[in-house]
């Protein structure tokens with residue numbers, strides 16, 4: 001039942017996100033859905049990405065019932081947010097959630113990241129700002145799922161960034177470009 005290629009891809013891109021500076025320590029979470037089985041592969045809660053092994057990935061069905069959990073890890077606290085996004089967006093197969101510093105600073109201030117360079121075209125230039133709700137709550141999950149319907153990126157107030165894509169590579173690239181556009185927007189505003 002477990003698709004080992006999906007597991008390996010998930011670990012590879014979660015670790016790459018950290019190398020790109022999008023998340024540090026134990027924050028951030030990543031998932032891929034296998035649309036052929038309906039199973040969602042998600043990173044575990046409170047775990048250093050560098051230490052991730054194949055058996056640390058948690059596999060859940062779309063209702064949040066854990067189906068595979070070899071090392072008895074807890075799924076990410078934001079599992080419900082990922083599941084609701086997959087329900088809201090049938091064309092999305094991967095989700096990247098980070099606390100990347102420049103984009104999150106815009107989210108803290110509630111300021112729109114302007115599409116100041118061409119990288120912004122890759123994520124569609126626009127994004128939604130989701131009001132603050134506590135991490136891991138149903139309220140946060142529901143508001144993100146509603147906001148992500150017509151955009152590929154959400155800023156979560158006082159929290160971070162969520163980006164979606166048809167593949168994990170695509171979702172991570174969007175999250176990476178959001179951070180670099182936010183950084184350039186910030187620097188150019190201060191000149």
Ligand SMILES: [Zn+2]
Pocket residue numbers: 027028097098099135159160
């Ligand atoms: Zn978070």
